[in-house]
Amino acid sequence: MCTCLLIDILTMLNINEIRNDFPIFQREVKPGVPLVYLDSTATSQKPLAVIEAMNDFYRRSNANIHRGVHTLAEEATELYEQSRVRIARFINASAAHQIIYTRNTTESINLVAYSWGRAHLKAGDLVILTEMEHHSNLVPWHILQAERGIELEFIPVTDDGLLDLEAYKTLLARSPKLVSFAHMSNVLGTINPAAEIIRLAHAAGAVTVVDAAQSVPHFKVDVQALEADFLAFSAHKMCGPTGIGVLYGKTALLESMPPFLGGGDMIKEVKLRSFRPNSLPYKFEAGTPAIAEAVGFGAAVDYLTSVGMDAIAAHEHEITEYALERLEEVPGVRVFGPSAQHKGGVTAFTLDGVHPHDVAQILDRDGVAVRAGHHCAQPLHEKFGIPASSRASFYLYNTKAEIDLLVNGIYKVKEMFG
Amino acid sequence: MDDLYREVIIEHYKNPGYRGRLDPYDIRFADNNPLCGDHIEITLRTDESGTITDARFDGHGCAISQASADLLVESIIGKSIEEVKHLNKEYILDMLGIDLGPVRLKCALLSLKVLKAGVYGLGEASDSLVE
Numbered sequence: 102m103c104t105c106l107l108i109d110i111l112t113m114l115n116i117n118e119i120r121n122d123f124p125i126f127q128r129e130v131k132p133g134v135p136l137v138y139l140d141s142t143a144t145s146q147k148p149l150a151v152i153e154a155m156n157d158f159y160r161r162s163n164a165n166i167h168r169g170v171h172t173l174a175e176e177a178t179e180l181y182e183q184s185r186v187r188i189a190r191f192i193n194a195s196a197a198h199q200i201i202y203t204r205n206t207t208e209s210i211n212l213v214a215y216s217w218g219r220a221h222l223k224a225g226d227l228v229i230l231t232e233m234e235h236h237s238n239l240v241p242w243h244i245l246q247a248e249r250g251i252e253l254e255f256i257p258v259t260d261d262g263l264l265d266l267e268a269y270k271t272l273l274a275r276s277p278k279l280v281s282f283a284h285m286s287n288v289l290g291t292i293n294p295a296a297e298i299i300r301l302a303h304a305a306g307a308v309t310v311v312d313a314a315q316s317v318p319h320f321k322v323d324v325q326a327l328e329a330d331f332l333a334f335s336a337h338k339m340c341g342p343t344g345i346g347v348l349y350g351k352t353a354l355l356e357s358m359p360p361f362l363g364g365g366d367m368i369k370e371v372k373l374r375s376f377r378p379n380s381l382p383y384k385f386e387a388g389t390p391a392i393a394e395a396v397g398f399g400a401a402v403d404y405l406t407s408v409g410m411d412a413i414a415a416h417e418h419e420i421t422e423y424a425l426e427r428l429e430e431v432p433g434v435r436v437f438g439p440s441a442q443h444k445g446g447v448t449a450f451t452l453d454g455v456h457p458h459d460v461a462q463i464l465d466r467d468g469v470a471v472r473a474g475h476h477c478a479q480p481l482h483e484k485f486g487i488p489a490s491s492r493a494s495f496y497l498y499n500t501k502a503e504i505d506l507l508v509n510g511i512y513k514v515k516e517m518f519g
Numbered sequence: 520m521d522d523l524y525r526e527v528i529i530e531h532y533k534n535p536g537y538r539g540r541l542d543p544y545d546i547r548f549a550d551n552n553p554l555c556g557d558h559i560e561i562t563l564r565t566d567e568s569g570t571i572t573d574a575r576f577d578g579h580g581c582a583i584s585q586a587s588a589d590l591l592v593e594s595i596i597g598k599s600i601e602e603v604k605h606l607n608k609e610y611i612l613d614m615l616g617i618d619l620g621p622v623r624l625k626c627a628l629l630s631l632k633v634l635k636a637g638v639y640g641l642g643e644a645s646d647s648l649v650e
């Protein structure tokens with residue numbers, strides 16, 4: 102691949118330098134075949150700064166947090182809590198105690214469903230979701246539906262991959278208790294108008310949950326500007342480690358909620374037959390958490406901040422525009438989702454006559470990593486009448502040269518199946 | 520040039536000889552590969568002695584899953600139900616003539632799983648059927 106001119110002229114991101122921050126790009130997938138990683142929507146690669154922060158933690162500071170008074174326990178607690186403060190700042194939360202550490206986006210949404218949902222939802226109450234949700238924002242509500250008899254309605258997706266806001270307004274007339282939606286679709290790439298969705302929900306008296314798994318990693322998200330009630334995301338999709346995520350919540354809501362999991366750390370006091378829950382955020386953090394991962398998460402947020410979220414978003418936009426242009430020129434390729442204007446760095450597509458698995462498998466021979474399947478959004482695929490799709494997704498380290506390799510690979514697939 | 524996409528696989532994928540659905544049939548079973556949404560339905564006709572007299576598969580999925588279904592269905596016509604109960608993973612891999620990683624193995628074995636669940640009269644096609 103040409104590495105001579107990888108400075109993105111528009112955004113002045115020095116892609117060469119950025120790629121050097123990620124040790125994985127030094128490996129070859131197979132001898133002589135460099136890695137073309139187009140699967141960051143599933144999980145992003147990790148910069149050295151994150152890997153080193155976690156390494157250092159285990160080499161120098163490892164101890165369990167909170168209750169200890171020895172030096173290492175204090176250091177570990179301090180690092181764990183500093184990350185929380187940095188993450189709070191990253192999404193402009195007004196207080197660090199609004200950042201609840203979870204395992205991932207999925208657990209964050211489940212926390213809301215189990216704790217807030219069980220406390221506030223009863224038979225017949227309406228919860229509004231959308232047709233473009235990841236399974237992690239469907240199944241927790243299905244479970245509550247079976248348990249409580251709540252009702253679910255879905256904001257429809259238009260043929261060009263946008264939410265039908267007029268239909269949403271009609272649904273709001275039925276006084277929903279909750280509206281939970283993806284800020285950005287992991288299949289269509291659609292960036293939904295979160296502030297407007299939330300404003301309308303509030304006007305109808307509903308609480309809102311934002312699945313920000315794909316937004317927080319890719320562009321500036323300000324929870325106060327959005328007025329989000331709850332917002333969920335995962336570290337591993339934003340240059341951080343697996344095993345840790347966040348639930349952000351408004352303080353009054355979090356305080357009004359019963360605990361989620363019970364055990365150590367989430368209590369103020371335990372008697373044989375009773376307990377008093379701890380204050381925020383600890384009330385929701387039972388047991389020994391992912392401490393090294395929290396440290397890595399903090400380093401990831403620092404890394405993204407140092408590159409600049411606006412520059413990252415602009416770079417991805419440029420790559421996405423180019424990818425759409427190149428993909429659409431290939432006969433038999435159908436790309437799903439809206440035009441680049443409403444879209445983040447995700448392109449899901451099908452190729453006539455070839456199953457997405459085969460596309461992904463053949464691309465892999467040239468080191469091009471894309472995902473194939475329903476991407477945990479089966480109902481959305483059904484809506485578009487396809488069992489599965491191939492998905493190429495982009496992040497700060499991807500280049501136009503990599504898009505060219507993707508498209509060359511697709512032509513090879515066509516030849517083989519021709 | 521490519522082991523996985525040998526001529527025979529592409530050929531059976533593009534021009535399957537046994538795609539379709541028997542009606543009436545004596546045995547029918549269908550299942551999905553939940554990871555990728557591949558879907559296979561198999562219908563069989565048998566005579567009194569328990570010999571398979573005709574078979575078809577239907578569904579959608581990748582070249583590996585569809586080609587192995589076509590090869591499998593072709594190969595079982597004339598076999599007895601008892602024989603089919605003893606078919607295993609190696610039987611499919613021998614027919615395909617390729618080595619597969621764990622993900623694609625699931626694609627390759629879906630049709631055998633469906634077939635065995637059908638002949639055993641099970642409610643569900645479990646992985647243990649093809650181990």
Ligand SMILES: Cc1ncc(COP(=O)(O)O)c(C=O)c1O
Pocket residue numbers: 142143205206207208235237238283285286287312314315335346477
């Ligand atoms: C929109 C969206 N929501 C939720 C998730 C679930 O994230 P996690 O698996 O980290 O819980 C994903 C991950 O693919 C996603 O893209």
